[in-house]
Amino acid sequence: MRKLSKKSRITAAVAGVALVAVGGGAAYAYWTTTGSGNGTATNSSGGGTVTLHATYADGLAPGNQVNVAYTADNSTTSSTVVGALTASVSTDNGACLPAWFEVTAVTSNTNVAAGATGTSVGSGILKFNDSATENQDACKSAKVTVSVTSK
Template sequence: MRKLSKKSRVTAAVAGVALVAVGGGAAYAYWTTTGSGSGAATNSAGGGTVTLHATFAGGLAPGNSVPVSYTADNSTTSSTVVGTLSADVTTNVAGCLPAWFEVTAVTTNSPVAAGATGTSVGSGVLKFNDAAVNQDACKSAIVTVTVGSL
């Protein structure tokens, strides 16, 4: 085997150091540690209100009844539940008495998704009671069912 000259040995040593330096990227040093942290954000205020609608056919006459459909629109960013419905009748004619009408509203905790419109939340019946008095004041009257949620 031939002996390396001093210059060759220096060159070999520099090449070896360079090779270790280039390949040294594969070796990692690290420290161990412990830590903790947290994060927080405010939830939606929720709540808000839904808009309730009552829909029924016109043409009522004394002694007749029509089905009523109740729907809800939820413009909030949170889903909600519509609980018990309440409904009342009014008319646009003073002589057409709301007491001559009966309306029911049946529902059981109906979920309404965020941003939903027209979600069914219940049903009922609107009845024009046949009273023992002249009810002509109700001819062509506008009957309004106002619905609320408890």
């Protein structure tokens, strides 16, 4: 029997490895399987809380009114609906009576998307009622705040 040269032995070894690799790959191609499974996760506990804003023009005087725009920011990961709006007035001067003001809030039942900011959720009017019997000078340059809540 004839001896193989070093080059022939290397060639035969490489060919053998390649044949095993190709044969092994072919074996994987013929394997089959079946299976089943499931997964579970808990949903969010709710729509979360939105931040509501009331925006209106400066310079309100007795007997005048301004439009109020109500907007919402939703920093949660799910959308939520802003329902009935309730608004109230306060001032930074105790002698400037909140009772001299009227504010309305028209509800829009608006869907506020997750992560949204400045979504319009309603509108209204802020009135500064003119008092014929009381001096309203305390309201000059007073800061009037409209607070808004939703159900």
